[in-house]
Amino acid sequence: MSENKIEHSRSLRSARWFRKDDLPGFVHRSTLAAAGWSREDLMERPVVGILNTWSDINPCNLNLRDLAEEVKTGILEAGGIPLEAPLMSISENIIKPTSFPFRNLLAMEAEESIRAYPFDAVVLLGGCDKTQPALLMGAASAGVPCLFMASGPATPRSSTGGDLANATGVWRLVDELRAGELSEGDFAAFERSVMGTAGHCAEMGTASSMAVICEALGLSLPGSSLVPAVDRRRTRFARELGRRSVRMAAEGSPRPNEILDERAFDNAITLLCAVGGSTNVIIHLLALAGRVGVPLTLERFDEIARRVPLIANVQPAGEHLTERLMTAGGVPALLKTLKPLLHLDARTVDGRTIGEVIATAEVIDEDVIRPLDKPVKPGGTLVVVKGNLAPDGAVMKTCAADPKLFSHRGPAVVFEDVQTIADRIDDPELGIDENSVLILRNAGPVGAAMPEWGMLPLPRHLMERGVRDMLRISDARMSGTAYGAAVLHVSPEAAIGGPLALVQDGDIIELDVAERRLQLCVEPEELERRRQAWQPPLSRHVRGYRNLYSQHIEQAHRGCDFDFLRGANEETLPEGLFDGWVGGW
Numbered sequence: 001m002s003e004n005k006i007e008h009s010r011s012l013r014s015a016r017w018f019r020k021d022d023l024p025g026f027v028h029r030s031t032l033a034a035a036g037w038s039r040e041d042l043m044e045r046p047v048v049g050i051l052n053t054w055s056d057i058n059p060c061n062l063n064l065r066d067l068a069e070e071v072k073t074g075i076l077e078a079g080g081i082p083l084e085a086p087l088m089s090i091s092e093n094i095i096k097p098t099s100f101p102f103r104n105l106l107a108m109e110a111e112e113s114i115r116a117y118p119f120d121a122v123v124l125l126g127g128c129d130k131t132q133p134a135l136l137m138g139a140a141s142a143g144v145p146c147l148f149m150a151s152g153p154a155t156p157r158s159s160t161g162g163d164l165a166n167a168t169g170v171w172r173l174v175d176e177l178r179a180g181e182l183s184e185g186d187f188a189a190f191e192r193s194v195m196g197t198a199g200h201c202a203e204m205g206t207a208s209s210m211a212v213i214c215e216a217l218g219l220s221l222p223g224s225s226l227v228p229a230v231d232r233r234r235t236r237f238a239r240e241l242g243r244r245s246v247r248m249a250a251e252g253s254p255r256p257n258e259i260l261d262e263r264a265f266d267n268a269i270t271l272l273c274a275v276g277g278s279t280n281v282i283i284h285l286l287a288l289a290g291r292v293g294v295p296l297t298l299e300r301f302d303e304i305a306r307r308v309p310l311i312a313n314v315q316p317a318g319e320h321l322t323e324r325l326m327t328a329g330g331v332p333a334l335l336k337t338l339k340p341l342l343h344l345d346a347r348t349v350d351g352r353t354i355g356e357v358i359a360t361a362e363v364i365d366e367d368v369i370r371p372l373d374k375p376v377k378p379g380g381t382l383v384v385v386k387g388n389l390a391p392d393g394a395v396m397k398t399c400a401a402d403p404k405l406f407s408h409r410g411p412a413v414v415f416e417d418v419q420t421i422a423d424r425i426d427d428p429e430l431g432i433d434e435n436s437v438l439i440l441r442n443a444g445p446v447g448a449a450m451p452e453w454g455m456l457p458l459p460r461h462l463m464e465r466g467v468r469d470m471l472r473i474s475d476a477r478m479s480g481t482a483y484g485a486a487v488l489h490v491s492p493e494a495a496i497g498g499p500l501a502l503v504q505d506g507d508i509i510e511l512d513v514a515e516r517r518l519q520l521c522v523e524p525e526e527l528e529r530r531r532q533a534w535q536p537p538l539s540r541h542v543r544g545y546r547n548l549y550s551q552h553i554e555q556a557h558r559g560c561d562f563d564f565l566r567g568a569n570e571e572t573l574p575e576g577l578f579d580g581w582v583g584g585w
């Protein structure tokens, strides 16, 4: 190995572990001798950490073990030392009660792992929804150069023919089942076939949205994010990523805050709107911006969304799966189409600007990546609404909702928790009709750690009559794969006394998307009376992580990070001889 030396112009971060002729240096080098590394290797080569969220229990991330091997190959080829470290794997589909609180836990684990170990750069491997933002948030705060690679979309097999996506397909078929249009047998066949490969949801759910957003932010290799998990072309990207990481490790640049500036966030939001991406990404981008000191607000999402049409014809807002988006040209082609709306001088980890990346991109299929003047849907694919029901804002993915509900007035039917919905949604006694506004509360960050409950089910009797959308309002999140007129992330949430807590059955609610307004039509005096009578729910979490969570979690309009995690401190290693290990010659 040692003849394959790479030039680096600066003192490496890892030198503080390995280049000292003292007892700590001896201990660090001799420890890694057990992993096959010589004194010369450790003294001369840049070290790249591979933070891997692979796990058997998380099939979205199942291929990350193989991809990590490919990244290692690239790192070795370029003369670096690859050191892989497993981190918590968060599987949205399996983890209970919801994956969301663990995003911040993994972010802390990633940040502290990067800081505590001798990494000169890190490769972040994520897949299922929360692993992606968590790794980015941790790496952004740790400040060491990083590159991201997602596991890639799965390749779902449809038992019913057509492009049936992993989760959007589930929601559609559940609707059909409830409406009596699909047999139990056909539904069971779907269960057996839908998750046949590794990889995350193959529509523009949260995982695919986060993956393409990483490319737009400049943190992933251009063109890499939509290659399916089982496609061997992902291998090539993994090796290239490994090679590039060594260069970044040697140069100590670019650091996350050199990539993640206001231009990068604007570009990412532009792409999010153009692909009809997940509302969850809004929360993740707000949290990430908080880590690097970019003053991003919900209003910025609305401002950008107004001018960006839906150009990606991909589910849940369009027709196809993400594989078609890749063969149509992928993210570089999407960005090329969006060129007049982007900051072209934003930097990327591959060393080029976004403008340079898209110079060679090409749209191959204009049905899948539409031109700006022939979009799938015009601008305003997601909106931020405010009013006395959501003083700090709420969001709605309008491109996946029935426009008939964009200007709606109807009586509230309030559910205190999700179990009551499950028990009572079909109960005719509730008198729900298609004009009713279904409300779920106590599902916000403090109330229930914000599960993906926002697409409330519709009553069976209405579904049987062909009703497929109704206005639903909650302080919960919604799966990126879901659809419907769901007003989400209402802030402040009910559990801390937000106005959602004061709504009563029969109150009139008014949504006006054009005006971006969400109003509870109740007199201020009456609301004040209800506020005086309101009692906060007792916290169920008296110890451990969930207790820490409910005490420090911020509201949705600020990204649900912990208040003490905002910002970054790039290096906290003590100066001097005894870095972390006491001893000397």
Ligand SMILES: CC[C@@](C)(O)[C@@H](O)C(=O)O
Binding pocket: 092, 093, 129, 167, 201, 205, 206, 207, 278, 280, 452, 478, 479, 480, 481
């Ligand atoms: C069920 C679908 C998931 C797991 O992808 C979801 O978290 C999403 O937001 O897309």
